[in-house]
Amino acid sequence: MRSGTETETAKDQTMTRRSTHLRNTWHLGIKEFHSLARDMALLFLIVFMFSVSIYADARAKPESLNRASIAVVDEDRSQLSTRIVAALQPPQFITPEHVGLADMDRGMDAGRHTFVLDIPPGFQRDVLAGRSPAVQLNVDATRQSQAQTGAGYIQNIIGDEISAFVQRVRAPAPQPVELVPRAMFNPNLNASWFAAINALINNVTMLGILLTGAALIREREHGTIEHLLVMPVTPLEIMLSKIWSMGVVVLVASSFSLQVVIKGFLGISVAGSAALFALGTLLYLFAAASIGIFMGTVARNMPQFGLMSILVLLPLQILSGGVTPRESMPETIQYLMSLAPTTHYVSLAQAILFRGAGLNVVWPSFIMVAAIGAVFLTLAHHRLRHAIGTMQN
Incomplete structure (x- = not known):
């Protein structure tokens, strides 16, 4: 068996080695x-x-669309089409440029417009009559980041303006289920x-x-x-x-x-x-x-x-x-x-x-x-x- 002195000496040596390592x-x-x-x-x-x-x-990596160029071919010239064009404003879009139907393709070919929105004639009349008219949106997909985000923005803007306009004329149909999203931890996405x-x-x-x-x-x-x-x-x-x-x-x-x-x-x-x-x-x-x-x-x-x-x-x-x-x-x-x-x-x-x-x-x-x-x-x-x-x- 080790004596107390030998044990203390071994402990001291261990402490010395650890101190040296540190x-x-x-x-x-x-x-x-x-x-x-x-x-x-x-x-x-x-x-x-x-x-x-x-x-x-x-x-x-901006959180939203910023200053995208857009042109509008407004063939309807109605109150509803004017509301839609007025909603396409900065900072998401540059102030929309009004162009004719013949200039639509030339503007996109020259790279001046990322989006060209064509509102057909009789658009407001067909919306009020419940005919679900089609609106053409041409997108320059070579500008990929703006093209993906901007198309969704424009679709939401048009939908919101149509809903607001129609509600002033007739009561909206009740929805069986209403989805209420809540973004947690990053409310503004x-x-x-x-x-x-x-x-x-x-x-x-x-x-x-x-x-x-x-x-x-x-x-x-x-x-x-x-x-x-x-x-x-x-x-x-x-x-x-x-x-x-x-x-x-x-x-x-x-x-x-x-x-x-x-x-x-x-x-x-x-x-x-x-x-x-x-x-x-x-x-x-x-x-x-x-x-x-x-x-x-x-x-x-x-x-x-x-x-x-x-x-x-x-x-x-x-x-x-x-x-x-x-x-x-x-x-x-x-x-x-x-x-x-x-x-x-x-x-x-x-x-x-x-x-x-x-x-x-x-x-x-x-x-x-x-x-x-x-x-x-x-x-x-x-x-x-x-x-x-x-x-x-």
């Missing part, structure tokens, strides 16, 4: 900050991705809200993987990995130093982007707790950085790492549920993507930021992110030990 991890992480500070390209990428990129992505938040999530994924993987590749290309091998540091300390340092960089940048760019410049309302989102982001960065370290041990140089990143990042961003709901994907894809931490991070981020969910709702996603991150950390540690052992031999 100190090595801390100083190696500080070294990563210095290396990043000298890499102007990566610094520019970080600033750009969490400021200009998010702002542009939100503004490039503002698409820029989702575009900005989704861009933030994608950029966290991208930089969380790229920065840690690039840091490891940079050590190998600059020859500093050999210096680390002769130092009393372990592969786990090298990994953890890169994970915590690059994780702090992305966490600070994403928090700044959420508060200043998304809430400030874009004026987007975030329902949930920013602190809880930051905690989920920190946990996810642990998993993403572990993936980056694993990829850095597989790739031999930066070009290979860049090509590999394309194959990894695209499925993570497109199939994780941020772009399209996972329920609409094939079941095989749903199962495979459930093994990726990005899927669970998107779920918890949307629940917190969009719906104001608390920890009692998103804790399963937290656990899944941590578990998957631990698996990738183990794989990355094994690969890094193997790679360092190969270099030493």
Whole structure:
């Protein structure tokens, strides 16, 4: 049996080893900050991705039709047709241009009009008589985004104006069922809200993987990995130093982007707790950085790492549920993507930021992110030990 002195000595040695590991991890992480500070390209990428990129992505996807060009061929010249034309006004449309029937095709061929509405003669008379007349809408489908949204807008405008006009003449027929929609969490159906938040999530994924993987590749290309091998540091300390340092960089940048760019410049309302989102982001960065370290041990140089990143990042961003709901994907894809931490991070981020969910709702996603991150950390540690052992031999 061990004496009390031997036990205390063993505890002291264990505490000393732990203190040494933490100190090595801390100083190696500080070294990563210095290396990043000298890499102007990566610094520019970080600033750009969490400021200009998010702002542009939100503004490039307007929530509604904006200043679409439209012409009207009014062959009826009635009170109803005048009401319809008057309703096609800014900001959705440029003030409608009245053209003749012969000029309709020339305007679209020249690209001056995205929409041309042809109201036939006798339109008001036929509406009041209940004959359901047809109105022709020509759409320039080469302007795809405006064509898809604008056709629905024009149809709704015409329907509303006809209903309002007919109700003044005769009582509307009672409807057996009335549908009353209520939009939750985004009452105005503002698409820029989702575009900005989704861009933030994608950029966290991208930089969380790229920065840690690039840091490891940079050590190998600059020859500093050999210096680390002769130092009393372990592969786990090298990994953890890169994970915590690059994780702090992305966490600070994403928090700044959420508060200043998304809430400030874009004026987007975030329902949930920013602190809880930051905690989920920190946990996810642990998993993403572990993936980056694993990829850095597989790739031999930066070009290979860049090509590999394309194959990894695209499925993570497109199939994780941020772009399209996972329920609409094939079941095989749903199962495979459930093994990726990005899927669970998107779920918890949307629940917190969009719906104001608390920890009692998103804790399963937290656990899944941590578990998957631990698996990738183990794989990355094994690969890094193997790679360092190969270099030493």
